[in-house]
Amino acid sequence: MKQMTDPVVYKLVRVDFDGKLIPATDDELMEVEDLLEYEKSKMLSDCDAVQTVGCSSNGDHLSEKPILQGYGGLMQSEKEEVAVVKLNAGIECIEMLQKVNKEERHRFTHESPIHLSSCTDIDDQISDRCDKLPNADVTLRSRSPLQETLSMSTPSSNGKQDNQIVHSSECPNSGEKGIENRSSVSAMVADSxxxxxxxxxxxxxxxxxxxxxxxxxxxxxxRATSVKDKQWLKRRIVMGLTNSCDVSVTSFIIKDKKLVQTDKEDSCKKVDAEDLVAEAVSDCRNGSSASCGDQMEDAEVGGNLRSSFMEYDCKDDSMLELKTAKRVRKPTRRYIEELSDMEAKDYCEKLIPPAKQSAQGKTSTILVSRAGTQPNAVVTRHDSLGGSNIQVPYISRVRRCRPRKSIMSLTRFQSSGMGMTTKWASNTIGWTDSQLNKSSMDKTVEVRPVPFAELLIEEGTKEKQSSVTHIPEVCGDKEPKRVDLPGNYSDDTTVPTAKGGIRRKHHRAWTLSEVVKLVEGVSRFGAGRWSEIKRLSFASYSYRTSVDLKDKWRNLLKASCAYTPSEKGTNPRKNATIPIPAPILSKVRELAEMNSQSTKNLKASGSQSGASVSENRSGFL
DNA sequence: TTTAGGG
DNA sequence: CCCTAAA
Known part of the structure; x- marks a missing residue:
């Protein structure tokens, strides 16, 4: 699937009045992550390719697209470092994508049927790869030379004011009024x-x-610098190479990617190159956090958004310049929770016990950030992710899921899922945006073929279907309600009981999008594969356990059985909770039927069960 | 640990 | 949702 996607993907980006780059939706962000991954793997094999993804600038206007830098210039021994640097550059994009003006997004969703390139299970990807931002070293300022270069290499279009959105090039219908900043130039910038x-x-x-x-x-x-200060330069370089801000020595020798202290005690973390990679990868994770911030923007974060940027553990005054240039978003609670959850779930098997870590010469540091603007410090800790050191916000949490057997399982499932996705994309009809809105899932857009589209069409929106037949569909994904946002519950969603178990504090109502996700998961993996569905479709919903999915499915089944036979004419307000749209219910029923059928087939003839699933699907509708 | 099912 | 038996 990744191969099918044009690596040049533009994202919705808004530039705020203060020049801050505001990213778009979570899904887009995630897509970029996907891209990053793609680029990464690509670049690992293609050393010379330095891909820079578009950046459009309209002269005086700061309307820019995310700069997605690839991971070029890889040399065997240093490829990790390169990847870091490049990733760091990419991080900027991620960050840019973190946020988008809500109204703009709304408008975007409404006015333009967006057909993003197919990208399934974005949740999974994002949650698996994202982490906190590192030391803000590689900074692409809005007017950095690099971006200037990029800007020049991309066609500029009609100027809009700040706050305008730049449409992604993958959005075929994005050419409506005033928002035509489209460019599809992948600039090869050797200088970068x-x-x-x-x-x-x-x-x-x-x-x-x-x-x-x-x-x-x-x-x-x-990126070049004009700074003449030797100390500053040295610090910066050392920081960059060691990925540490905690550099205050006066003498620097870098040897084999390690900082060799000459006149001072080890005050630096020494990290391997691979750690840098992990760190860079972890940068992406901050993207998810930002998206959370986005979602919570008018909630608890509120006006704090603008000031919710902070630096991590930068004790050096020399960071001042960087401070203004790049500020790291403070992780939201949801982010922290999810991160911790992810880390526990996905990388636990790779964790090195702290003791062992120290024994390996890696300092297990707990850094307290000294944010100038943030009174509350953020405690981070060093963890080992995939054998690498990353800095993650420290939080105690309870794991509800067993760790993934291997990271590869994710990719494996993803690729298989994508395969199915592709099939679906060509065989099914997806949502239209109006359908989306109808389903109250218009908050965000996601590139994913939606198997339930037929249901909605069956709901009487057939006239819409012509507009979406062959392109991967846009689909609401994130929870539409702020009330449901995980961040609102944060990490104290569970409370220990006297009996030693844990009990959830809140009941989290299932949102429609969650239900849809669940149904889709079931349709993909079949009912019963709850843990897989959980991992793949609900990776970002740390609060939904596989048992929850199962229970919900049971409820859905019940509901669908009580409902569908008599069709929609019946009392529409039967459900105590959110009314599940009839199409979904019928889909549930169908899936249930399919499932029982396939199991029967399994029991009976033991063959052709897999094929019958997909065939039944299309034949059924 | 995961799944299925009862409470 | 929780709990637990069974796999």
Whole structure:
């Protein structure tokens, strides 16, 4: 599926009045992540390709598209580092995608049937790859030279004011009034390709001239600097190479990607190159956090949004420049929860016990961020993710799910899921945006073929179906209600009981989108595969356990049986909870029937059960 | 640990 | 949702 997607994907990005780049929806963000992954793997094999994804700038206007930098310039020994740097660049995009003006999004959803490239299980991807932002080293400012370059290489279009949205190029109908900032140029910017040869071997920064330091800086971060301050440069480079802000030594020697302290005690974390990668990957995760911030924007975060950026553990005053340039969004509670959940769920098997970690010479550091603007410090800890050190917000939580057997299982399922997705995309009819809205799932858009589209069409919106026949469909994904946002419950959703167990504090009403997700999951994996559905379709819903899914499915089944036979003419307000749209219920019934059928088939003839599933689906409708 | 089913 | 038996 990734191969099918054009690697050049543009995202909805809004530029705020203060020049801040506001990302779009979660789903888009996630898609970018997908992209990042794609780019990463691609670049790992293609050393020369430095892909820079579009950035459009309209002269004085700061309307820009995310710069999605690939992971170019990889050399075997340093590829990890490169990946980091490049990823860091990509992070910017992620960040940009984090937020989008709600109204704009709404409008976007309404006015433009967006057909994003197919990308399934975005939730899973995002939740699996995202983490907190690192030290804000590689910073693409809104007017950074790199972006300037990019801007020039992309066609600019009619100017709009700030706050305008730039439509993604994957949105075929995005050409409506005033929002035509489209560009589909993938700029190859050689200048942005850091020269990492400088990073080889030992570098004694003390002996370098300012110019050399600047060069090294560029090699490290992929962007040039004009800073003349030697100390600053050295610090920056060391920070970049060691991925640590905690650099205050006066003498720097970098040897084999490690900082060799010369005149001071180890105050630096020494991380392997692979750690850097993990860190960079972890950067993406912050994206999910930001999306949470987005969702909570008028809720608890509220006006704090603008000030919700903060720096992590940057004790160095030299960071001042960076502070203004790039601020790290403070993780929301949901983010932290999810992150912790993810980390526990997905990477637990790879965790190295802290003791062992220290024994390996890795300092298990707990850093207290000293945010200038944030009174409350954020405690982070170093964890090992996939054998790498990452910094994650520290939080105690209860794991409700057993860890994934292997990270690869995710990819495996994803690819298989995507395969099915592709099939669906060509065989089924998806939502239209109006259908989406009808289903109250218009908050966000997701690129995913929706198997229930038929149901909605069957609901009398057939006239819409022509507009969406062959393109992967847009579908509401995230919970539409703020009340349902996980962040509102944060990490104290469970409370220990006297009996030693844990009990949930709140009942979380199932939202329609969750139900849809569930039904889709069932249709994909079949009823009974709850843990798989949970992992793949509800990866970002840390509060839904597989048991929950099962229970909900049971309820849905009950509801559908009580409902559908008599069709829609009956009393529409039977459900105490949210009224489940009849199409969904009938879908549930269908799936149930299919399921029982296939199991019967399994029992009887033991064959052709898998084929019957998909065939029954289409034949049924 | 996961699933199925009762409470 | 919780709990638990069974796999």
């Amino acid at each position: 390709k850091p020269n990492f040869s400088r990073l080889k071997g030992e570098i004694n920064l003390d002996k370098l001239t300012i110019r050399e330091l600047q060069e090294t800086f560029r090699a490290t971060f992929g």
